[in-house]
Amino acid sequence: MPAPLSPLHTDLRIGEELRDALAGLLDGLSPRQAAGAVERLIAGYRGSVPTDAPVLRDRADVVAYAAYRMPATFEAVSAALGALAERAPDLDPADHLDVGGGTGAAVWAAAATWGDGGEHTRATTVLDWAEPALALGRELAGASGSAAVRAAEWRRERIAPGGTLPAADLVTVSYVLNELTEDARRSLVDAAAAAGRAVVVVEPGTPDGYLRVREARERLTAAGLRVLAPCPHGGTCPIAPGSDWCHFAARVSRSSLHRQVKGGSLAYEDEKFSYVAAVRPEVGGTAAGARIVRRPRIRKGQVLLDLCAGPDAERGGMRSETVTKRHGPAYRAARDAAWGDEWGGERDDEGSAPSR
Structure with a gap:
């Protein structure tokens, strides 16, 4: 097991706020309903998901999955953004575009990493085509003490091949690529590379998730971006495909729903994830050793x-x-x-x- 990463730049209060906001979501669902929804949705995410069928279909789906998955997504994205912030200390994103952001875990993670954006509140936009996810994200954000989280714009938009994205200092694409076809994945990464001064891609820490991150990394560098984390270089990844995979772990506090679904008794688990953080040359920063x-x-x-x-x-x-x-x-x-x-x-x- 990898030891969990502890991002240096995370404001722990944001994570606590998010956990508190999520704690009340399951009041309208029985534990059995919530656990059943989570198990079904996990199976859907692990399978082949066509791009014309959102995985999160209604509020019950979104509530169950957010309560179960959003803390892990928040911790993984926080670790990736913390690594970027450490390698590019002058980066303080004035605007943040979260593509396929669902309920907005990356929005909370950015606020935990950089605060609200200095003199002006960070302009944040979440794009997703699952309206129930956007609605719940908006609801959760309204309870945050972060001005940037509260002010986020939640926009329903389909991620289609060949499309473009609005320019932003920071573009995040987390736990999204698995839901897309191969052409749509490549198109999205290319659009993110064209739109962002800094681009962070996060996927599950599985062999397949690593391969998706590896492909995204190659497309980002081909577009002229520099890799700052986790890699110590921007050259070809030295891991032979199929022999191993690069991944890390973030420590996540387990809720009662986590323990019920997984049958575990520990108060925590480690979320395995793969990621790449790349920037345009003008952003500066240095790659890791x-x-x-x-x-x-x-x-x-x-x-x-x-x-x-x-x-x-x-x-x-x-x-x-x-x-x-x-x-x-x-x-x-x-x-x-x-x-x-x-x-x-x-x-x-x-x-x-x-x-x-």
Whole structure:
């Protein structure tokens, strides 16, 4: 299991607000109804969904699925946006376009990452073609303490191949590509690349989800965007398709509905996700250093790290590194490192690795 990412830039109050708003949604549904709706919808999302049939059909569907899935989506998107904010510290989006945003988890995640947008409230637009999802998103947003969340515009619009999107500083496409045909996926990513100064794509952390993110990454870089996270480079992904997949995890507090549907007793679970964050050159920012892509293996007196190290000929691609006690602070840092962490660069004695 990957260790959960803890985004540095997340305002925890936003997540608490969202959980509170979601807590009251199930009052009109029996636990059995809610669990049944969630199970059916999960099966629909895992299958092949035609683009002429929205998965979320009515309020009961949306309420059940939002209560079950929205916290996980919020945490995954928050982790991806937090990584972007860390790599591009000068980015403070004045406007945000959330494509296929449904009930708006990415809207809340952007507010948790950047606040309300500085001097002027961030102009936020959610596009989706499921009106019940938009209606519930609007309802939830109305209870938020964030001005940017409350002021979001919820617009019913079909995601069609060949279409264009309005320009925005930030474009998010989260948990959407699986619902689209191959042509529609490519068209949407191309439209996002043309519209956004920064584009973040998030998909489930499955082999198929990773492949969709990988394809999106290739199309974003072909359109002239620079990858800032999670990759340490913008070259070809060194993972051989079919051999493995790149994914991370975000810690999610489990509701009673989570525990009922999954039959679990733990108060939390880890949402696995794959993502890419890319920006136009004028945004600036720097890509991450080497990235830990497996759970560190701790042995007596040493830690074994599997790294994605970038395209450099000498150290490029995937590589392994053994950190031993003789490395001093680097060894202590390696013992504390988690799957998904950046690794490398000059650190002080309180930090970690020496420069590589």
